[in-house]
Amino acid sequence: MGETVKVAVDAMGGDNAPVEIIKGAVLAAQENADLLIYLVGDEEIIRKELSQYTYREEQFVIVHTTEIIETAEPPVMAIRKKKDSSLVRALMLVKEGTCDAYVSAGSTGATLVGGQLLVGRLKGVERPPLAPLIPTEKGPALLIDCGANVDARPSMLVQFAKMGSIYMENFAGIKNPRVGIVNIGAEEEKGNQLVKDTFPLLQNCPEINFVGSVEARDIPAGAADVVVCEAFTGNVVLKMYEGVAKSLMRTVKKGLMSSLRSKIGALLIKPALKDVLKTFDVEQYGGAPLLGLNGLVVKTHGSAKANEVKNSILQCVTFKEQRINEKIRERISTQDA
């Protein structure tokens, strides 16, 4: 048995809370005996859900809370006012050092704000980026940042590149990950002011494997392992993935119903198509880490089901085992010394 990994789980956050969250927590605990899971939320509800499963009692701690932060609430206000919410209390467990990591399917905004305000940044980190894995033809790539840092500064993007490289090297096992900056052309002179200012900084950064500009067109093909951008662009990239894939598939489905021939064909390809589409689903990789904090903060999709919650919790084990935060701290503070 390895070192115990303590994870604070927001049992009340997300569209499918508490049912799928607690089911996911039980599945994670069954899969990894090193996990000690703090279920944060209404104790009575949590106990009732837990009673449906077989689990080792010593792997769970219940932390009773009375409030819930809704997705639509303005994040800063919610964090400040709802001190006894499951989201805030779960973050506090990481801040106090009781837990190593936090997992929530609740409000993204509150997690971003709370992660920064309550858990706090590692020394030297300017802003914590939210970095989901995205599917590409060459396997998953890290899209960093998709969080709150719109209008970022060049120095932030350099830190995103470094943190992203450490994450992909240690978490996904990609040696010397290729770092690209999202740009509107491959030529060095192209781009907006932010990209033009950031480009030479990345070129002169010996700790990363910078491959230059990456056009949005080449991201799904797998042009880089770490795709660096400020959060506005990151959000557009992430949501275009989702939007184009969904619209295209709806259009294809409609089209296949146009003739008997294609209807029969559609029936035959259905199982294979389903498998294929899964490999191109942005939600398949589970939670996105908010990097550069004093502890790991993981945001899973609001619509997360038990399996995604399980994977998000198991992710915290790898994160701790690979000492990713220690490596980030070392590399970022070296830079600032």
Next chain:
Amino acid sequence: MGETVKVAVDAMGGDNAPVEIIKGAVLAAQENADLLIYLVGDEEIIRKELSQYTYREEQFVIVHTTEIIETAEPPVMAIRKKKDSSLVRALMLVKEGTCDAYVSAGSTGATLVGGQLLVGRLKGVERPPLAPLIPTEKGPALLIDCGANVDARPSMLVQFAKMGSIYMENFAGIKNPRVGIVNIGAEEEKGNQLVKDTFPLLQNCPEINFVGSVEARDIPAGAADVVVCEAFTGNVVLKMYEGVAKSLMRTVKKGLMSSLRSKIGALLIKPALKDVLKTFDVEQYGGAPLLGLNGLVVKTHGSAKANEVKNSILQCVTFKEQRINEKIRERISTQDA
């Protein structure tokens, strides 16, 4: 017969020049007798190509040039140095008032720079936006700007919204087109500084039908008819369309070859699938107009074939007939008065 529409066509620009360009010009002339097409490029080559077709001689003028601007050349330098290039001479025909419009499949950069420097802006227009049509589930939408105006100011985006509305109303026949601004959330307080500053200006603009923020996810579904953004975001949106669709389709194809059952199914759906994919191809609508200039400048894809060239030339007829530039001039100068 209507008014003559004179179009300067860069016969030497694009991957398939001069063959497909000249074929497209002949097809356009055959389809519309009001067209007078100036074919700009090497006279000998143009005559040789033309000799393969049946056409009315009075619909064509050949303007001999000796230089060609390559796609990879730095645009500003190319425009300044290659005065006798087909691209520059074609633009000059519009500037001088000899032609109403310009069509080229050549260098995008040189067309953007040359359009602005040589043809010149309409009075009151801050910057000319490049505005391609993109496919959505509800029909084509205008993505404005995908050109050179990265780091745009709020007042420019307001002009893009106005010009885009006029274009979609008059060119695509959409009454009261829905204008949306690309944003990372539907809430009004979200966005980067540019979006936050532009949002209230669009809200207070009585001449457009502003529907608020549009998330990238909802663009392919057809959430707006006029999708406003600065050019960096516009390029990312446009190229994600292309990138996701291509990668998804490559992945689907590979997946369908995985079993005999799906292989047979794939054969049956092939014709229907091909038709469907065409409806989701960003290149289907032909050239993108560079709006707000003293004449119409149309940039077609570098890979354009005869049919796209034909459509781009025919587009110039509609543009003139609908008096789109007069309407832009009226509405933009009213605002600045």
